[in-house]
Amino acid sequence: MIIATYxxxxxxxxxxxxxxxxxxxVDDHAYALDGMDEYGVEAAVRLKExxxxxxxxxxxIGPARxxxxxxxxxxxxxxxxxxxxxxxxxxPLAQAGPLAEATRACGAELLLVGGKQADWDxxxxxxxxxxxxGWPVCDWTTELRLEGREVAAVHDVDDGxxxxxxxxxxxxxxxxxxxxxxxxxxxxxxxxxxxxxxxxPLTATARVVTLAAALPSRARRGVRxxxxxxxxxxxxARRLRDEAKVL
Amino acid sequence: xxxxLPDDLLALQRAVxxxxxxxxxxxxxxxxxxxxxxxxxxxxMGEMGLLGILTPEAYGGLGLGYLAYAVLLEEIAAADAAHxxxxxxxxxxxxxxxxxxxxxxxxxxxxxxxxxxxxxxxFCLSEPHAxxxxxxxxxxxxxxxxxxxxxxxxxxxxxxxxxDLYLVLAKTDPEAGARGITAFxxxxxxxxxxxxxxxxxxxxxxAITTSVRFDDAFVPEDQRLGExxxxxxxxxxxLDGGRVGIAAxxxxxxxxxxxxxxxxxxxREAFGRPIxxxxxxxxxxxxxxxxxxxARLLTHRAAWLLDRGTQATKEVSMAKLAASEAAVFVCDxxxxxxxxxxxxxxxxxxRYLRDARVTTLYEGTSEIQRVVIARQIHRETAR
Ligand SMILES: Cc1cc2nc3c(=O)[nH]c(=O)nc-3n(C[C@H](O)[C@H](O)[C@H](O)COP(=O)(O)OP(=O)(O)OC[C@H]3O[C@@H](n4cnc5c(N)ncnc54)[C@H](O)[C@@H]3O)c2cc1C
Numbered sequence: 116m117i118i119a120t121y122x123x124x125x126x127x128x129x130x131x132x133x134x135x136x137x138x139x140x141v142d143d144h145a146y147a148l149d150g151m152d153e154y155g156v157e158a159a160v161r162l163k164e165x166x167x168x169x170x171x172x173x174x175x176i177g178p179a180r181x182x183x184x185x186x187x188x189x190x191x192x193x194x195x196x197x198x199x200x201x202x203x204x205x206x207p208l209a210q211a212g213p214l215a216e217a218t219r220a221c222g223a224e225l226l227l228v229g230g231k232q233a234d235w236d237x238x239x240x241x242x243x244x245x246x247x248x249g250w251p252v253c254d255w256t257t258e259l260r261l262e263g264r265e266v267a268a269v270h271d272v273d274d275g276x277x278x279x280x281x282x283x284x285x286x287x288x289x290x291x292x293x294x295x296x297x298x299x300x301x302x303x304x305x306x307x308x309x310x311x312x313x314x315x316p317l318t319a320t321a322r323v324v325t326l327a328a329a330l331p332s333r334a335r336r337g338v339r340x341x342x343x344x345x346x347x348x349x350x351x352a353r354r355l356r357d358e359a360k361v362l
Numbered sequence: 363x364x365x366x367l368p369d370d371l372l373a374l375q376r377a378v379x380x381x382x383x384x385x386x387x388x389x390x391x392x393x394x395x396x397x398x399x400x401x402x403x404x405x406x407m408g409e410m411g412l413l414g415i416l417t418p419e420a421y422g423g424l425g426l427g428y429l430a431y432a433v434l435l436e437e438i439a440a441a442d443a444a445h446x447x448x449x450x451x452x453x454x455x456x457x458x459x460x461x462x463x464x465x466x467x468x469x470x471x472x473x474x475x476x477x478x479x480x481x482x483x484x485f486c487l488s489e490p491h492a493x494x495x496x497x498x499x500x501x502x503x504x505x506x507x508x509x510x511x512x513x514x515x516x517x518x519x520x521x522x523x524x525x526d527l528y529l530v531l532a533k534t535d536p537e538a539g540a541r542g543i544t545a546f547x548x549x550x551x552x553x554x555x556x557x558x559x560x561x562x563x564x565x566x567x568x569a570i571t572t573s574v575r576f577d578d579a580f581v582p583e584d585q586r587l588g589e590x591x592x593x594x595x596x597x598x599x600x601l602d603g604g605r606v607g608i609a610a611x612x613x614x615x616x617x618x619x620x621x622x623x624x625x626x627x628x629x630r631e632a633f634g635r636p637i638x639x640x641x642x643x644x645x646x647x648x649x650x651x652x653x654x655x656x657a658r659l660l661t662h663r664a665a666w667l668l669d670r671g672t673q674a675t676k677e678v679s680m681a682k683l684a685a686s687e688a689a690v691f692v693c694d695x696x697x698x699x700x701x702x703x704x705x706x707x708x709x710x711x712x713r714y715l716r717d718a719r720v721t722t723l724y725e726g727t728s729e730i731q732r733v734v735i736a737r738q739i740h741r742e743t744a745r
Contacts, residue, residue, distance in 0.1 A: 144372060144376075147376075183373065186373065190377075298377065298380065298381050298410065299377050300377075300409055300410050300411055301374055301377065301378070301410055301411030301412065301415075301424055301434075302411045302419075302424060304373060304374055304377055305374075305424065308370070
């Protein structure tokens, strides 16, 4: 059984962002493997280590620098990687078709996708690719087991969790808590350089086009209250009650 | 000339930064207050590959060069200096000496354990009466049937009592000065080998330091490293690499102190504005950043020279001198920028200052680095 796991190269949570001519500019080195995708890679690698899968293939869509995210996945234990290379900023629906095709092409029967992609802040990709494949999807998964060809999973819902099962092939999207992803060790990072990574040019049409981008302004919102203690205290109480509405 | 680190190294740096910040930084305060040898995190460092950075892959190490060594050790030190000291000793001294001077059998026997972190290595040169003047050491190794018997004591041994392997320098020929010194590798359980209580120190408490005693300790012949009389020359040449490690450690501590000070200067207000707006504070930050940058360039260049196989004794000493002095300067300035909070153990900068202080002392004091640099200048000028 082959597992495909989707990885996205996204700006690191601590990356310094700049808005430049209607696009967000980020230093190339400030990108990292999306944290939500790490859960997927970890889940895939654990299934393989448990002898339940034969191969783990990491798939990415994005510009050439996305190779770094794939190398991380390889360092974490994926066997090989495929990059569908495009400089277009494809929205989740535009990515779903090519990702479905790549999943079929590598013969995978389980596709793991991050519950949400940090760059679009969107949870659409997993369900959209399941739709394109015609496979069932379990989203926001916090527990995943494989017994023969049966996938048993638990996912979060508003008022608790649901247990769920389906036969392969299946798309599973991840959620924090699914596992504790390992670190890529230095020997594995070095070995990952020698694992196979295939690049295929991708031409796809974005459905959503970014017109402008701006950073949220960081206005200082602090207020200094002046006066004697009694005045300041009653003014503070008034603001907390009437304006902030926390009292 | 290209000052950018190679992409491959940046990837390793990033991985080590994540690792060090998530696994090591959180225990730094606790280890400072309740000192203990940090076995659990050292084990994780071993799994990460950080205890055999320079050792070839064939022996289970990473097989990287000194530039990578400096870059990665800086990340460890920025999280906790004591871990960097332990790592620097085990990587820099026993492993590099066994690698360059060990027989094939000795390399097979010790390098894989050290590189994996299954064994931690210690380096025993200094003695109560022989620090800067290390060649004046008195520990005696007498030839006996099948090997040697060691008598004497060492001082200030990092990882003493905790390490598994001890690289020891002892006199086989007391008449021959530095050329009468020979290197040996001892296992911790060697009969006649014992350790003093951990020294009480200013900082870096988790990098346990003890005296080491040899009472008629038998060392088989096959645990002698190199030939008789070569020990001191071997140790001095390994110190070039060791000192790059101390320079990198100093940079890591300085960087952490600078980052804390720069953040504090943005957030702390006095006289109605952030204190960074006062030139007295801004200039301090400017000097701190400049000293760090200059020291890092010297350190990376010295490491790069070692990687090219060039003689770099002078450059390594310059790097060690500049980086350790920069670290003390930067940490002291960070305390000043923090004001009274800088003196409080609830904030990290007083610990950085205490941790940084030893970097101008061990592996050759700042004065000794200047002696080395001046001697090299003389050699270049007089020839
Ligand atoms: C925390 C810690 C860990 C250590 N770990 C190890 C270890 O693992 N293994 C090991 O072998 N050693 C270790 N050392 C020992 C360390 O290397 C020595 O302390 C150092 O070399 C200085 O020697 P000393 O303490 O005897 O000082 P001294 O040599 O007595 O020096 C005292 C002062 O005199 C100055 N001085 C001496 N000679 C000259 C000169 N020619 N010109 C100008 N000034 C001079 C020195 O710079 C210094 O300021 C460690 C030390 C410490 C503090």
